[in-house]
Amino acid sequence: MPSDEVRYTNKVFMAGAMPLLKTIATDVPELKKKFEGVDAIYQVSARVNAEDVEAVHFIIENGEWTVKLGEYLGQKKIDAELAFPSMEKMNEFMKGKVANLLPALRIKNFGKFLKFMQVLLKMSSLLGIKDPDSVDEPTAILLCKLYFYLLSSGISQLNKLGHPDIHEWALKSPDRCYQWEVIGHPECTAYIRIKAGKSRAGRGEYKRAKPFFNMKFDCPKSALMILLGTGDMFKMTAEKQLIMDGGPEFGVQIGDYMMLVGALAS
Numbered sequence: 229m230p231s232d233e234v235r236y237t238n239k240v241f242m243a244g245a246m247p248l249l250k251t252i253a254t255d256v257p258e259l260k261k262k263f264e265g266v267d268a269i270y271q272v273s274a275r276v277n278a279e280d281v282e283a284v285h286f287i288i289e290n291g292e293w294t295v296k297l298g299e300y301l302g303q304k305k306i307d308a309e310l311a312f313p314s315m316e317k318m319n320e321f322m323k324g325k326v327a328n329l330l331p332a333l334r335i336k337n338f339g340k341f342l343k344f345m346q347v348l349l350k351m352s353s354l355l356g357i358k359d360p361d362s363v364d365e366p367t368a369i370l371l372c373k374l375y376f377y378l379l380s381s382g383i384s385q386l387n388k389l390g391h392p393d394i395h396e397w398a399l400k401s402p403d404r405c406y407q408w409e410v411i412g413h414p415e416c417t418a419y420i421r422i423k424a425g426k427s428r429a430g431r432g433e434y435k436r437a438k439p440f441f442n443m444k445f446d447c448p449k450s451a452l453m454i455l456l457g458t459g460d461m462f463k464m465t466a467e468k469q470l471i472m473d474g475g476p477e478f479g480v481q482i483g484d485y486m487m488l489v490g491a492l493a494s
Contacts (some may be wrong), residue, residue: 230276230315238274238282238315241322243297244382245493246284247360248374250293252354253347255370263291268340271300271309274318282315308341309334320456323494324356360452368448369416373405375455376408376418380429382489383482384420387427394485399425399475404440406482409433410451411444411471441474441482 230238253259273283285300286293288374300306311332312318321331335341354371357363363371387398407419419434420427444452447455450469453459464470 233492234315234319236389236391237319238486239385240258240378240382240489241276241319242272242282242284242493243385244353244378244489245322247295247381248351249286249347249375250295251373251377252350253293255373256350259347259350260291262343262346263288263293264338266291266343268307268337268343269300269302269304270340270344271306271318272318273299273309274312274315274424276315298411305336306334307337307360308344324352325393343422358456358458360449360456360458363452365448368452369410369413372410372413372416372448372455373418375415375451377429377431377487378493379408379432379486380418380420382487382493384427384429386489387422387425387487388416393488395425397481397485398422398427405434405437406478407434407442409442409444410448413448416448416451439473441472441478443479443482444471444473445469446471 250393253263267290268288269285270288271283271285273281275281281299283297283299284308285296285298286298287300287302288294311334312321313332318331333341351374354367354374357367357371360368383394401422401424403421403423405419405421407417409417414433417431417433418441419430421430421434445454446469450459450464453464454461454470459469461470465472
């Protein structure tokens with residue numbers, strides 16, 4: 229039976245990181261073009277034990293991506309699958325230890341497999357960026373979206389999996405929404421809604437009410453400085469590069485869970 233740490237890490241990758249492939253395939257023009265008119269089914273899976281498998285699959289219809297957690301059980305054949313023999317092996321692979329940890333490749337259509345691999349490699353390249361100054365504005369915006377989506381989904385999924393710290397926080401919480409945004413870029417916004425032990429991550433602005441806590445950045449570069457750990461939070465707050473709209477203590481709290489997700493994924 230995998231340890232809790234292995235399960236938490238795998239959940240961050242399977243339900244937080246892998247769905248980012250849709251965003252990348254949609255937002256990167258050269259990749260979007262490759263999928264024009266394409267129908268395909270892809271899957272990434274990791275064996276838990278002899279009977280159980282964790283998986284995420286992607287259904288592409290005429291170039292439009294749909295992401296589903298769990299194994300694909302439809303009637304069509306999967307065009308390409310990355311099948312890991314264990315959750316541990318997948319975790320190590322996702323952390324960059326590729327040399328001797330390649331998954332089994334189950335390929336029905338080699339051309340479609342290559343397209344999928346191009347998106348995977350683009351994700352690896354983007355999430356491997358460490359210096360906010362090394363990217364142009366469009367890439368910075370895309371990176372912020374990816375990290376906001378990863379953090380909101382990661383925190384929510386860890387709560388659903390019963391992570392002790394996050395789930396205890398969620399159990400004690402009334403109906404509250406925590407949001408991340410870059411001012412002037414509404415497309416670069418994500419949130420998590422917490423209520424009595426339940427959680428839901430969302431992409432875009434939370435519109436039902438004003439967020440209980442909103443972590444705002446004055447520009448994509450400022451967001452990346454925090455997300456990549458290169459900026460001084462206190463200095464950036466003083467200079468209005470980082471605006472915490474809500475009680476500072478809640479900013480510290482959500483910041484701790486951001487770091488927890490980051491630590492599991494690194």
